[in-house]
Amino acid sequence: MDWYTKSDIHFSDHTTGDFDFVLHDAKAEDNPDLDQIFNTDVAIPQFVYRFGYYFNDKHDLGIEIAFDHAKYIMIREQAVHITGHIKEDVLDKDTLVTPGFVMFEHTNGANFLMVNLLKRKKFFQSQNQKHALNVVLKPGFGIVIPKTDVTLFGVRRDNVYHVAGYIAGLDIALRYEYGKHWFAETGFKGCFANYLNVLSVGDAKVNHKFFALEWIFSFGYGIPL
Numbered sequence: 001m002d003w004y005t006k007s008d009i010h011f012s013d014h015t016t017g018d019f020d021f022v023l024h025d026a027k028a029e030d031n032p033d034l035d036q037i038f039n040t041d042v043a044i045p046q047f048v049y050r051f052g053y054y055f056n057d058k059h060d061l062g063i064e065i066a067f068d069h070a071k072y073i074m075i076r077e078q079a080v081h082i083t084g085h086i087k088e089d090v091l092d093k094d095t096l097v098t099p100g101f102v103m104f105e106h107t108n109g110a111n112f113l114m115v116n117l118l119k120r121k122k123f124f125q126s127q128n129q130k131h132a133l134n135v136v137l138k139p140g141f142g143i144v145i146p147k148t149d150v151t152l153f154g155v156r157r158d159n160v161y162h163v164a165g166y167i168a169g170l171d172i173a174l175r176y177e178y179g180k181h182w183f184a185e186t187g188f189k190g191c192f193a194n195y196l197n198v199l200s201v202g203d204a205k206v207n208h209k210f211f212a213l214e215w216i217f218s219f220g221y222g223i224p225l
Helices: none
Strands: 002-004 007-012 019-026 047-054 061-069 072-074 078-086 089-097 102-106 112-125 131-144 149-152 155-158 165-178 182-199 205-221
Touching: 019 089, 047 112, 047 205, 061 131, 112 165, 131 182, 165 205
Parallel strands: none
Antiparallel strands: 002 205, 007 019, 007 205, 019 078, 047 061, 061 112, 072 102, 078 089, 102 149, 112 131, 131 165, 149 155, 165 182, 182 205
């Protein structure tokens, strides 16, 4: 589950010069579709992948590669302030963003790929040592790889996956460990994502940035090396 701050979304076509405008403080939402999890399209629900390695003797310091398939959907039919120009029209006014004008979605993923440093602190372990609770901190940095679906002036393009910018963030998670291998983890991730070069319709490009808060639940299996 994800929450996003407002974002200034900048659409420009420097090839033709036909338009260059900004939707200011546009709102967006997540679309987890958890009720669709048993449908045939396995990409509908959100998912995360984590691959990590603890490299010191205490197993409390490590590194992790993290991939979050988050969905970013600009809310339709919202009123925003628009500045810039579309052909000869100079814009500086409030407007209603309709689907026939603009639809902007990272629906096949805003897609955060990060490398995180892991710091684990154990605060409970049962007497038989089968159950343990830990707090895990994960500062990290990486890239965004969106697949963006854009409709602009009634023309739609579902773009390809591509590297569009960077992301930095911090996870704080509660980790339950059972035995020596199994674990479950839940927590929150705060991050800043900057999309510098998003593909749009034709040769046009989009850029925007936002802060996001994620609630993440994961489970896995640890392999001793």
